[in-house]
Amino acid sequence: MSNNEFYIGWMPKAPGGFARHTKKVIIALLILTITVGVLLAISQKKFGTGQFEFGQLTNITGVYFKEPVPAIKVMSGKDLLGRSAYITIPLIGYGKSGADGILLDLEKLQHVDLNKKEITLKGTLLYNDGKLLMQIDAADNPLVSVNKTAGENMLPLQKELGEQTIQGEIVDPKCFFGVMKPGEGKPHKDCAIRCISGGIPPVLKVTNKEGDCNYYLLVGAHGEKMNEAVKEFVATPVAVKAKVVAYDDWVILYVTDQKGISPIAGWQLVKPGSQAISCIARCIK
CATH class of the missing domain: 2.40.50 (OB fold (Dihydrolipoamide Acetyltransferase, E2P))
Incomplete structure:
Protein backbone atom coordinates (compact mmCIF):
# COMPACT_ATOMS: atom_id res chain seq x y z
CA MET A 1 0.00 0.00 0.00
CA SER A 2 1.40 3.37 -1.04
CA ASN A 3 1.90 6.07 1.59
CA ASN A 4 0.05 8.43 -0.79
CA GLU A 5 -3.12 6.34 -0.61
CA PHE A 6 -5.67 7.41 1.97
CA TYR A 7 -9.05 5.85 2.69
CA ILE A 8 -12.04 7.15 4.64
CA GLY A 9 -14.95 4.86 5.40
CA TRP A 10 -17.58 6.92 3.60
CA MET A 11 -15.62 6.88 0.32
CA PRO A 12 -17.41 4.74 -2.34
CA LYS A 13 -14.30 2.63 -3.06
CA ALA A 14 -11.04 1.91 -1.28
CA PRO A 15 -7.75 2.55 -3.11
CA GLY A 16 -6.32 -0.54 -4.85
CA GLY A 17 -3.29 -0.83 -2.61
CA PHE A 18 -5.40 -0.58 0.54
CA ALA A 19 -7.78 -3.28 -0.72
CA ARG A 20 -4.93 -5.64 -1.61
CA HIS A 21 -3.32 -5.16 1.80
CA THR A 22 -6.63 -5.83 3.56
CA LYS A 23 -7.14 -9.05 1.58
CA LYS A 24 -3.67 -10.30 2.54
CA VAL A 25 -4.35 -9.59 6.23
CA ILE A 26 -7.72 -11.38 6.09
CA ILE A 27 -6.22 -14.43 4.33
CA ALA A 28 -3.35 -14.56 6.84
CA LEU A 29 -5.78 -14.35 9.77
CA LEU A 30 -7.97 -17.05 8.19
CA ILE A 31 -4.99 -19.41 7.77
CA LEU A 32 -3.85 -18.66 11.33
CA THR A 33 -7.34 -19.36 12.72
CA ILE A 34 -7.61 -22.68 10.88
CA THR A 35 -4.09 -23.73 11.95
CA VAL A 36 -4.73 -22.89 15.61
CA GLY A 37 -8.06 -24.75 15.49
CA VAL A 38 -6.47 -27.88 14.02
CA LEU A 39 -3.60 -27.82 16.54
CA LEU A 40 -6.03 -27.43 19.44
CA ALA A 41 -8.17 -30.30 18.14
CA ILE A 42 -5.14 -32.57 17.75
CA SER A 43 -3.86 -31.72 21.22
CA GLN A 44 -7.16 -32.58 22.91
CA LYS A 45 -7.47 -35.95 24.61
CA LYS A 46 -9.59 -38.29 22.49
CA PHE A 47 -12.85 -39.72 23.81
CA GLY A 48 -12.62 -43.17 25.32
CA THR A 49 -13.77 -46.21 23.37
CA GLY A 50 -15.79 -47.69 26.24
CA LEU A 155 -11.62 -71.66 41.36
CA PRO A 156 -9.47 -68.66 40.35
CA LEU A 157 -6.06 -69.59 39.04
CA GLN A 158 -3.67 -67.54 41.16
CA LYS A 159 -0.01 -66.70 40.89
CA GLU A 160 1.91 -64.42 43.23
CA LEU A 161 4.23 -61.99 41.42
CA GLY A 162 5.96 -60.59 44.48
CA GLU A 163 6.01 -57.10 45.93
CA GLN A 164 6.32 -54.38 43.32
CA THR A 165 5.95 -50.63 42.91
CA ILE A 166 3.73 -49.76 39.96
CA GLN A 167 2.95 -46.27 38.65
CA GLY A 168 -0.31 -45.18 37.09
CA GLU A 169 -3.61 -43.36 37.62
CA ILE A 170 -6.42 -44.48 39.91
CA VAL A 171 -9.76 -44.54 38.06
CA ASP A 172 -13.25 -45.73 38.84
CA PRO A 173 -13.87 -48.65 36.47
CA LYS A 174 -17.57 -48.00 35.92
CA CYS A 175 -17.05 -44.65 34.25
CA PHE A 176 -13.71 -45.50 32.65
CA PHE A 177 -14.81 -48.76 31.05
CA GLY A 178 -17.99 -47.43 29.50
CA VAL A 179 -20.30 -44.99 31.25
CA MET A 180 -18.45 -41.67 30.88
CA LYS A 181 -16.31 -40.06 28.17
CA PRO A 182 -13.84 -39.03 29.41
CA GLY A 183 -13.83 -41.37 32.39
CA GLU A 184 -10.38 -40.45 33.68
CA GLY A 185 -8.09 -37.51 34.38
CA LYS A 186 -8.79 -34.16 36.04
CA PRO A 187 -12.09 -33.47 34.21
CA HIS A 188 -13.53 -36.65 35.71
CA LYS A 189 -11.93 -36.46 39.16
CA ASP A 190 -14.98 -35.38 41.22
CA CYS A 191 -17.21 -38.00 39.60
CA ALA A 192 -14.59 -40.73 40.10
CA ILE A 193 -14.24 -39.87 43.79
CA ARG A 194 -18.01 -40.17 44.30
CA CYS A 195 -18.12 -43.52 42.47
CA ILE A 196 -15.25 -44.96 44.48
CA SER A 197 -16.72 -43.55 47.72
CA GLY A 198 -19.95 -45.38 46.86
CA GLY A 199 -18.20 -48.74 46.83
CA ILE A 200 -17.08 -49.25 43.23
CA PRO A 201 -13.67 -51.02 43.37
CA PRO A 202 -10.79 -48.66 42.45
CA VAL A 203 -8.58 -49.61 39.53
CA LEU A 204 -5.01 -48.55 38.75
CA LYS A 205 -4.57 -47.79 35.05
CA VAL A 206 -0.96 -48.22 33.88
CA THR A 207 0.27 -47.08 30.46
CA ASN A 208 3.62 -48.22 29.10
CA LYS A 209 5.90 -46.38 26.68
CA GLU A 210 4.18 -47.94 23.68
CA GLY A 211 0.81 -46.62 24.84
CA ASP A 212 -0.57 -50.03 25.86
CA CYS A 213 -2.64 -50.10 29.05
CA ASN A 214 -2.97 -52.61 31.86
CA TYR A 215 -5.43 -52.50 34.73
CA TYR A 216 -5.07 -53.58 38.36
CA LEU A 217 -7.74 -53.86 41.06
CA LEU A 218 -6.74 -52.26 44.35
CA VAL A 219 -7.48 -53.84 47.74
CA GLY A 220 -5.92 -53.71 51.20
CA ALA A 221 -3.21 -56.01 52.49
CA HIS A 222 -5.78 -58.60 53.61
CA GLY A 223 -8.30 -58.03 50.84
CA GLU A 224 -10.20 -55.25 52.63
CA LYS A 225 -11.64 -52.33 50.69
CA MET A 226 -9.31 -49.43 49.86
CA ASN A 227 -12.04 -47.04 48.65
CA GLU A 228 -11.70 -44.42 51.38
CA ALA A 229 -7.91 -44.62 51.43
CA VAL A 230 -7.48 -43.94 47.70
CA LYS A 231 -9.91 -41.02 47.33
CA GLU A 232 -7.29 -38.31 47.70
CA PHE A 233 -5.13 -39.92 45.00
CA VAL A 234 -7.76 -40.24 42.27
CA ALA A 235 -6.80 -38.69 38.87
CA THR A 236 -3.24 -38.07 40.12
CA PRO A 237 -0.09 -39.90 38.96
CA VAL A 238 0.75 -42.26 41.81
CA ALA A 239 3.22 -44.98 42.75
CA VAL A 240 1.60 -48.02 44.39
CA LYS A 241 3.69 -50.42 46.46
CA ALA A 242 1.85 -53.70 46.86
CA LYS A 243 1.90 -57.46 46.71
CA VAL A 244 0.91 -58.41 43.18
CA VAL A 245 -1.27 -61.47 42.55
CA ALA A 246 -2.67 -62.62 39.20
CA TYR A 247 -6.26 -63.91 39.44
CA ASP A 248 -7.09 -65.45 36.08
CA ASP A 249 -7.39 -62.50 33.67
CA TRP A 250 -7.15 -59.75 36.34
CA VAL A 251 -4.23 -58.66 38.52
CA ILE A 252 -4.86 -57.65 42.12
CA LEU A 253 -2.67 -55.20 44.05
CA TYR A 254 -2.69 -55.90 47.79
CA VAL A 255 -1.58 -52.52 49.17
CA THR A 256 0.09 -52.79 52.57
CA ASP A 257 -1.44 -49.55 53.88
CA GLN A 258 -2.28 -46.00 52.79
CA LYS A 259 1.43 -45.17 52.84
CA GLY A 260 1.81 -47.70 50.04
CA ILE A 261 0.26 -45.12 47.68
CA SER A 262 2.16 -41.90 47.02
CA PRO A 263 1.82 -39.14 44.42
CA ILE A 264 4.63 -38.69 41.93
CA ALA A 265 5.80 -35.39 40.49
CA GLY A 266 5.94 -36.55 36.87
CA TRP A 267 4.43 -39.34 34.83
CA GLN A 268 7.01 -42.16 34.78
CA LEU A 269 6.08 -45.15 32.69
CA VAL A 270 6.60 -48.75 33.71
CA LYS A 271 9.31 -50.34 31.60
CA PRO A 272 7.93 -52.66 28.91
CA GLY A 273 8.32 -56.33 29.76
CA SER A 274 8.23 -55.89 33.54
CA GLN A 275 6.67 -58.85 35.27
CA ALA A 276 3.50 -57.17 36.44
CA ILE A 277 2.71 -55.52 33.12
CA SER A 278 3.44 -58.53 30.91
CA CYS A 279 0.76 -60.74 29.46
CA ILE A 280 -1.41 -62.39 32.11
CA ALA A 281 -1.36 -65.64 30.17
CA ARG A 282 2.41 -65.87 30.72
CA CYS A 283 2.06 -65.02 34.40
CA ILE A 284 -0.36 -67.83 35.23
CA LYS A 285 0.93 -70.72 33.16
Whole structure:
Protein backbone atom coordinates (compact mmCIF):
# COMPACT_ATOMS: atom_id res chain seq x y z
CA MET A 1 0.00 0.00 0.00
CA SER A 2 1.40 3.37 -1.04
CA ASN A 3 1.90 6.07 1.59
CA ASN A 4 0.05 8.43 -0.79
CA GLU A 5 -3.12 6.34 -0.61
CA PHE A 6 -5.67 7.41 1.97
CA TYR A 7 -9.05 5.85 2.69
CA ILE A 8 -12.04 7.15 4.64
CA GLY A 9 -14.95 4.86 5.40
CA TRP A 10 -17.58 6.92 3.60
CA MET A 11 -15.62 6.88 0.32
CA PRO A 12 -17.41 4.74 -2.34
CA LYS A 13 -14.30 2.63 -3.06
CA ALA A 14 -11.04 1.91 -1.28
CA PRO A 15 -7.75 2.55 -3.11
CA GLY A 16 -6.32 -0.54 -4.85
CA GLY A 17 -3.29 -0.83 -2.61
CA PHE A 18 -5.40 -0.58 0.54
CA ALA A 19 -7.78 -3.28 -0.72
CA ARG A 20 -4.93 -5.64 -1.61
CA HIS A 21 -3.32 -5.16 1.80
CA THR A 22 -6.63 -5.83 3.56
CA LYS A 23 -7.14 -9.05 1.58
CA LYS A 24 -3.67 -10.30 2.54
CA VAL A 25 -4.35 -9.59 6.23
CA ILE A 26 -7.72 -11.38 6.09
CA ILE A 27 -6.22 -14.43 4.33
CA ALA A 28 -3.35 -14.56 6.84
CA LEU A 29 -5.78 -14.35 9.77
CA LEU A 30 -7.97 -17.05 8.19
CA ILE A 31 -4.99 -19.41 7.77
CA LEU A 32 -3.85 -18.66 11.33
CA THR A 33 -7.34 -19.36 12.72
CA ILE A 34 -7.61 -22.68 10.88
CA THR A 35 -4.09 -23.73 11.95
CA VAL A 36 -4.73 -22.89 15.61
CA GLY A 37 -8.06 -24.75 15.49
CA VAL A 38 -6.47 -27.88 14.02
CA LEU A 39 -3.60 -27.82 16.54
CA LEU A 40 -6.03 -27.43 19.44
CA ALA A 41 -8.17 -30.30 18.14
CA ILE A 42 -5.14 -32.57 17.75
CA SER A 43 -3.86 -31.72 21.22
CA GLN A 44 -7.16 -32.58 22.91
CA LYS A 45 -7.47 -35.95 24.61
CA LYS A 46 -9.59 -38.29 22.49
CA PHE A 47 -12.85 -39.72 23.81
CA GLY A 48 -12.62 -43.17 25.32
CA THR A 49 -13.77 -46.21 23.37
CA GLY A 50 -15.79 -47.69 26.24
CA GLN A 51 -19.31 -48.97 25.63
CA PHE A 52 -22.26 -49.05 28.02
CA GLU A 53 -25.29 -51.09 26.93
CA PHE A 54 -27.75 -48.66 28.49
CA GLY A 55 -31.27 -50.06 28.72
CA GLN A 56 -30.21 -53.53 27.56
CA LEU A 57 -30.22 -56.39 30.08
CA THR A 58 -28.08 -59.48 29.52
CA ASN A 59 -28.09 -62.82 31.34
CA ILE A 60 -24.65 -64.11 32.37
CA THR A 61 -24.05 -67.58 33.85
CA GLY A 62 -20.89 -68.28 35.79
CA VAL A 63 -19.39 -68.75 39.24
CA TYR A 64 -19.75 -65.90 41.71
CA PHE A 65 -16.85 -64.92 43.98
CA LYS A 66 -17.06 -62.39 46.81
CA GLU A 67 -13.32 -61.82 47.01
CA PRO A 68 -11.11 -60.04 46.27
CA VAL A 69 -13.96 -58.04 44.68
CA PRO A 70 -17.48 -59.20 43.74
CA ALA A 71 -17.15 -60.88 40.35
CA ILE A 72 -18.55 -63.65 38.20
CA LYS A 73 -16.24 -66.04 36.34
CA VAL A 74 -17.65 -67.08 32.99
CA MET A 75 -16.49 -69.67 30.48
CA SER A 76 -15.67 -67.87 27.23
CA GLY A 77 -14.69 -70.78 24.96
CA LYS A 78 -11.46 -72.63 24.27
CA ASP A 79 -7.88 -71.39 24.02
CA LEU A 80 -5.43 -72.35 21.27
CA LEU A 81 -4.54 -75.56 23.11
CA GLY A 82 -8.17 -76.62 23.43
CA ARG A 83 -8.39 -75.80 27.12
CA SER A 84 -11.40 -74.03 28.62
CA ALA A 85 -10.94 -70.26 28.68
CA TYR A 86 -12.59 -67.97 31.20
CA ILE A 87 -13.25 -64.28 31.67
CA THR A 88 -13.72 -62.62 35.06
CA ILE A 89 -16.44 -59.96 35.14
CA PRO A 90 -16.32 -57.58 38.14
CA LEU A 91 -19.77 -56.56 39.40
CA ILE A 92 -20.86 -53.01 40.17
CA GLY A 93 -24.12 -51.52 41.37
CA TYR A 94 -26.55 -49.04 39.88
CA GLY A 95 -25.51 -45.39 39.99
CA LYS A 96 -22.46 -44.59 42.07
CA SER A 97 -22.50 -47.69 44.23
CA GLY A 98 -20.81 -51.05 44.51
CA ALA A 99 -22.56 -54.40 44.09
CA ASP A 100 -21.85 -55.71 47.61
CA GLY A 101 -25.07 -54.46 49.18
CA ILE A 102 -27.25 -55.76 46.37
CA LEU A 103 -25.69 -59.22 46.51
CA LEU A 104 -25.94 -59.35 50.31
CA ASP A 105 -29.67 -58.52 50.08
CA LEU A 106 -30.11 -61.24 47.46
CA GLU A 107 -28.44 -63.78 49.75
CA LYS A 108 -30.72 -62.81 52.62
CA LEU A 109 -33.79 -63.00 50.40
CA GLN A 110 -32.85 -66.40 48.98
CA HIS A 111 -31.43 -67.73 52.28
CA VAL A 112 -28.30 -68.88 50.48
CA ASP A 113 -24.61 -68.09 50.42
CA LEU A 114 -23.86 -67.28 46.79
CA ASN A 115 -20.08 -67.38 47.14
CA LYS A 116 -18.49 -69.99 44.82
CA LYS A 117 -21.87 -71.03 43.44
CA GLU A 118 -22.84 -71.17 39.80
CA ILE A 119 -25.46 -68.49 39.28
CA THR A 120 -27.17 -66.61 36.49
CA LEU A 121 -27.21 -62.83 36.85
CA LYS A 122 -29.12 -60.28 34.81
CA GLY A 123 -27.53 -56.87 34.30
CA THR A 124 -26.09 -54.24 32.00
CA LEU A 125 -22.71 -54.81 30.39
CA LEU A 126 -19.97 -52.22 29.94
CA TYR A 127 -16.62 -52.84 28.33
CA ASN A 128 -13.43 -51.24 27.08
CA ASP A 129 -9.88 -52.27 26.17
CA GLY A 130 -10.43 -55.99 26.71
CA LYS A 131 -12.17 -55.66 30.09
CA LEU A 132 -15.83 -56.48 30.75
CA LEU A 133 -17.94 -55.41 33.76
CA MET A 134 -21.58 -55.88 34.68
CA GLN A 135 -23.89 -53.43 36.46
CA ILE A 136 -26.65 -55.04 38.52
CA ASP A 137 -29.69 -53.19 39.84
CA ALA A 138 -32.00 -54.46 42.60
CA ALA A 139 -34.94 -53.07 40.61
CA ASP A 140 -34.19 -55.53 37.79
CA ASN A 141 -34.38 -58.63 40.02
CA PRO A 142 -30.84 -59.54 38.92
CA LEU A 143 -30.58 -63.05 40.41
CA VAL A 144 -32.13 -65.35 37.78
CA SER A 145 -31.04 -68.71 39.21
CA VAL A 146 -28.74 -70.41 41.72
CA ASN A 147 -27.20 -73.75 40.82
CA LYS A 148 -24.54 -76.05 42.27
CA THR A 149 -21.36 -75.12 44.07
CA ALA A 150 -18.46 -74.67 41.66
CA GLY A 151 -15.93 -77.43 41.21
CA GLU A 152 -12.23 -77.05 41.91
CA ASN A 153 -11.56 -76.39 38.22
CA MET A 154 -13.55 -73.15 38.45
CA LEU A 155 -11.62 -71.66 41.36
CA PRO A 156 -9.47 -68.66 40.35
CA LEU A 157 -6.06 -69.59 39.04
CA GLN A 158 -3.67 -67.54 41.16
CA LYS A 159 -0.01 -66.70 40.89
CA GLU A 160 1.91 -64.42 43.23
CA LEU A 161 4.23 -61.99 41.42
CA GLY A 162 5.96 -60.59 44.48
CA GLU A 163 6.01 -57.10 45.93
CA GLN A 164 6.32 -54.38 43.32
CA THR A 165 5.95 -50.63 42.91
CA ILE A 166 3.73 -49.76 39.96
CA GLN A 167 2.95 -46.27 38.65
CA GLY A 168 -0.31 -45.18 37.09
CA GLU A 169 -3.61 -43.36 37.62
CA ILE A 170 -6.42 -44.48 39.91
CA VAL A 171 -9.76 -44.54 38.06
CA ASP A 172 -13.25 -45.73 38.84
CA PRO A 173 -13.87 -48.65 36.47
CA LYS A 174 -17.57 -48.00 35.92
CA CYS A 175 -17.05 -44.65 34.25
CA PHE A 176 -13.71 -45.50 32.65
CA PHE A 177 -14.81 -48.76 31.05
CA GLY A 178 -17.99 -47.43 29.50
CA VAL A 179 -20.30 -44.99 31.25
CA MET A 180 -18.45 -41.67 30.88
CA LYS A 181 -16.31 -40.06 28.17
CA PRO A 182 -13.84 -39.03 29.41
CA GLY A 183 -13.83 -41.37 32.39
CA GLU A 184 -10.38 -40.45 33.68
CA GLY A 185 -8.09 -37.51 34.38
CA LYS A 186 -8.79 -34.16 36.04
CA PRO A 187 -12.09 -33.47 34.21
CA HIS A 188 -13.53 -36.65 35.71
CA LYS A 189 -11.93 -36.46 39.16
CA ASP A 190 -14.98 -35.38 41.22
CA CYS A 191 -17.21 -38.00 39.60
CA ALA A 192 -14.59 -40.73 40.10
CA ILE A 193 -14.24 -39.87 43.79
CA ARG A 194 -18.01 -40.17 44.30
CA CYS A 195 -18.12 -43.52 42.47
CA ILE A 196 -15.25 -44.96 44.48
CA SER A 197 -16.72 -43.55 47.72
CA GLY A 198 -19.95 -45.38 46.86
CA GLY A 199 -18.20 -48.74 46.83
CA ILE A 200 -17.08 -49.25 43.23
CA PRO A 201 -13.67 -51.02 43.37
CA PRO A 202 -10.79 -48.66 42.45
CA VAL A 203 -8.58 -49.61 39.53
CA LEU A 204 -5.01 -48.55 38.75
CA LYS A 205 -4.57 -47.79 35.05
CA VAL A 206 -0.96 -48.22 33.88
CA THR A 207 0.27 -47.08 30.46
CA ASN A 208 3.62 -48.22 29.10
CA LYS A 209 5.90 -46.38 26.68
CA GLU A 210 4.18 -47.94 23.68
CA GLY A 211 0.81 -46.62 24.84
CA ASP A 212 -0.57 -50.03 25.86
CA CYS A 213 -2.64 -50.10 29.05
CA ASN A 214 -2.97 -52.61 31.86
CA TYR A 215 -5.43 -52.50 34.73
CA TYR A 216 -5.07 -53.58 38.36
CA LEU A 217 -7.74 -53.86 41.06
CA LEU A 218 -6.74 -52.26 44.35
CA VAL A 219 -7.48 -53.84 47.74
CA GLY A 220 -5.92 -53.71 51.20
CA ALA A 221 -3.21 -56.01 52.49
CA HIS A 222 -5.78 -58.60 53.61
CA GLY A 223 -8.30 -58.03 50.84
CA GLU A 224 -10.20 -55.25 52.63
CA LYS A 225 -11.64 -52.33 50.69
CA MET A 226 -9.31 -49.43 49.86
CA ASN A 227 -12.04 -47.04 48.65
CA GLU A 228 -11.70 -44.42 51.38
CA ALA A 229 -7.91 -44.62 51.43
CA VAL A 230 -7.48 -43.94 47.70
CA LYS A 231 -9.91 -41.02 47.33
CA GLU A 232 -7.29 -38.31 47.70
CA PHE A 233 -5.13 -39.92 45.00
CA VAL A 234 -7.76 -40.24 42.27
CA ALA A 235 -6.80 -38.69 38.87
CA THR A 236 -3.24 -38.07 40.12
CA PRO A 237 -0.09 -39.90 38.96
CA VAL A 238 0.75 -42.26 41.81
CA ALA A 239 3.22 -44.98 42.75
CA VAL A 240 1.60 -48.02 44.39
CA LYS A 241 3.69 -50.42 46.46
CA ALA A 242 1.85 -53.70 46.86
CA LYS A 243 1.90 -57.46 46.71
CA VAL A 244 0.91 -58.41 43.18
CA VAL A 245 -1.27 -61.47 42.55
CA ALA A 246 -2.67 -62.62 39.20
CA TYR A 247 -6.26 -63.91 39.44
CA ASP A 248 -7.09 -65.45 36.08
CA ASP A 249 -7.39 -62.50 33.67
CA TRP A 250 -7.15 -59.75 36.34
CA VAL A 251 -4.23 -58.66 38.52
CA ILE A 252 -4.86 -57.65 42.12
CA LEU A 253 -2.67 -55.20 44.05
CA TYR A 254 -2.69 -55.90 47.79
CA VAL A 255 -1.58 -52.52 49.17
CA THR A 256 0.09 -52.79 52.57
CA ASP A 257 -1.44 -49.55 53.88
CA GLN A 258 -2.28 -46.00 52.79
CA LYS A 259 1.43 -45.17 52.84
CA GLY A 260 1.81 -47.70 50.04
CA ILE A 261 0.26 -45.12 47.68
CA SER A 262 2.16 -41.90 47.02
CA PRO A 263 1.82 -39.14 44.42
CA ILE A 264 4.63 -38.69 41.93
CA ALA A 265 5.80 -35.39 40.49
CA GLY A 266 5.94 -36.55 36.87
CA TRP A 267 4.43 -39.34 34.83
CA GLN A 268 7.01 -42.16 34.78
CA LEU A 269 6.08 -45.15 32.69
CA VAL A 270 6.60 -48.75 33.71
CA LYS A 271 9.31 -50.34 31.60
CA PRO A 272 7.93 -52.66 28.91
CA GLY A 273 8.32 -56.33 29.76
CA SER A 274 8.23 -55.89 33.54
CA GLN A 275 6.67 -58.85 35.27
CA ALA A 276 3.50 -57.17 36.44
CA ILE A 277 2.71 -55.52 33.12
CA SER A 278 3.44 -58.53 30.91
CA CYS A 279 0.76 -60.74 29.46
CA ILE A 280 -1.41 -62.39 32.11
CA ALA A 281 -1.36 -65.64 30.17
CA ARG A 282 2.41 -65.87 30.72
CA CYS A 283 2.06 -65.02 34.40
CA ILE A 284 -0.36 -67.83 35.23
CA LYS A 285 0.93 -70.72 33.16
